[in-house]
Amino acid sequence: MGLPQQQAEYFTYADYQTWPDETRFELIDGIAYAMSPAPTRSHQVLVLELARQVSTALKGKPCQAFVAPFDVRLPHADEADDKVDTVVQPDVMVVCDPAKIDERGVRGAPDWVAEVLSPHTARKDLTVKLAAYERAGVLEYWLLHPTDRLVTVYRLVDGSYGRPDIGEMSGTRAIGVLPDITIDFALFSD
Numbered sequence: 001m002g003l004p005q006q007q008a009e010y011f012t013y014a015d016y017q018t019w020p021d022e023t024r025f026e027l028i029d030g031i032a033y034a035m036s037p038a039p040t041r042s043h044q045v046l047v048l049e050l051a052r053q054v055s056t057a058l059k060g061k062p063c064q065a066f067v068a069p070f071d072v073r074l075p076h077a078d079e080a081d082d083k084v085d086t087v088v089q090p091d092v093m094v095v096c097d098p099a100k101i102d103e104r105g106v107r108g109a110p111d112w113v114a115e116v117l118s119p120h121t122a123r124k125d126l127t128v129k130l131a132a133y134e135r136a137g138v139l140e141y142w143l144l145h146p147t148d149r150l151v152t153v154y155r156l157v158d159g160s161y162g163r164p165d166i167g168e169m170s171g172t173r174a175i176g177v178l179p180d181i182t183i184d185f186a187l188f189s190d
Contacts, residue, residue: 028128074135095110
């Protein structure tokens with residue numbers, strides 16, 4: 001099977017695994033979304049620094065940090081992997097349950113996810129992925145806006161995100177679900 005030709009076609013992880021590596025896609029509720037071209041330098045600087053700080057803070061702890069590309073399969077229930085219709089690649093994530101991690105990536109909701117917004121993916125990250133992460137049970141979802149230097153934080157409370165906490169990317173900010181980790185935005189240089 002080749003790459004998806006129509007947005008209306010329904011795909012699963014079984015289809016996703018047959019697509020060539022040269023073009024990256026995410027699946028959300030069976031719809032294939034082409035990943036943007038290679039990220040900008042400023043995007044990569046933010047992802048790398050965020051991942052470095054999180055990974056360093058997790059040293060010797062049971063939680064693990066991962067960066068894209070790393071598949072996260074978000075099943076709706078207990079369906080087999082080949083039937084899963086949502087597979088995403090968050091920029092940075094933390095998973096605290098080792099049973100969710102396998103050689104393919106992660107099956108189930110990470111505890112914390114961060115996406116660095118880009119012009120090509122911002123709309124999807126702010127709407128479609130937000131809904132997928134909420135449904136899957138991602139406890140905390142950060143959206144970093146590199147141009148506006150803002151961070152938008154969604155926290156899962158009683159199964160829904162509710163109103164986000166929006167602040168400047170300055171000073172420090174603790175990850176709510178990982179209280180031992182504080183992100184120092186002063187270390188983010190461009």
